[in-house]
Amino acid sequence: MDMIEQSAQIEAPERVKILPEAALEDSGLKKFSVHLPGFEGHFESLLTLIESEAVDICDISLSLVTLQYLEYLSLAQALDLNYSSEFLLVASYLLESKSKKLLPIEEEEEIEEIESSLVDHVAQYRVFKKMAAFLKNKKEEFSKVFHRFRFEPLSGGQKQYFLKDVAVSDLTDAFRKIWAEVNEKKEGFEIVDELITVEDKIKDISERLAASSGPVGFESLFRTKTRLEIIVTFLAMLELIRLKKVILKQESFFGQIFLFPFQESLSK
């Protein structure tokens, strides 16, 4: 590394100096500038120059840049995380591209590829940063517009998540409760007087949901409370959930579970 730095000083091209700093100083925090044999100015400008090949990265001592950055940090009143992570990002790209360039590479193409991938990458990242700003603006603008159903997925309002509100353990608990009831009630033999199929029960549940304008309680689904009915009902309900015909919701932890008709419009 030492050797390289020495050679860098010897080969350093004429000084490149750009960007007035006044504009930035207005905004409060002074931006990090580097002072190198071949370059003096803002760190970001350095990147730009390297990308545009006005400065060869091999002429830049990255250890010097890092040293100056650490100095800058120690002087800064407060650590701006956004800015410092940006520094890390850019610095690591520089480091990567420099180390790749220093390695003997036979194919000339490969160097170009690395350079262009660096340019692409940083450019892409910047574009997306700009996009993020666009979205933020849009959001701010739109937050002043009200309508009948103010859409607020972010405020943790009504969640329509498929089975989101009911954990599997809630479901099994509810099932156990019903199951225990039937085991208490019926000791001994059970006379099956009616065969209920899962299809029947699916139809039954769908009809009940359609008939009632609101939700249907989980426990009210069981009518006769025979073992067969409980098992069939439970399977039918799971099937309806799978088919996205029904969603389950719970009032509170360990509260009663309700079935709601699955609303396509809300889940679209």
Add this chain to the structure above:
Amino acid sequence: MNETLPVTYEDARNAIESLLFVSKRPLSVDDIDEIACLGRDTILRAVEELSSSYETRGIQLIKIANGYLLATRPRYSAYIEKFLKSPVSVSLSQQSLETLSIIAYKQPVARAEIERIRGVLCDGVIKTLLDKRLIKEAGRSETVGRPILYATTVDFLKHFGLHDLGQLPLLEEKTEEL
């Protein structure tokens, strides 16, 4: 039902207006057509006309998430916020916005690609965005490991007041900024 169907164009337009007034979600042309059976041309014409008739009013007809919705004008938001007693805006973090914009442009996109662009791990941010229903899983890539792909949702459009993804500004050439 037949006798209630609109007979004149004005009638049809007013019927559409009444639908938009009660609707709690953006109504697409297809939605309206399904209910009112007026044909796309009539609906589009009516929507245009309604929209311009609101121009000087406190409400407006907005195009959002591939549908139409009656909404207030931003100019009067202060009154409404006072009435609702809620400063409603909930902000997204910078990381969320960046991740979201990458997904919006590159969808469907795998997490690895997002992380490659941002240079940091994104699983937490992605989970938040999923929870907020701004993005969804959109199948799996056919590449090695079959990673889950992510795409934006209709809620994303609604949240940012966008009509469709085409409203996002075009990705600029990289040379522009450098």
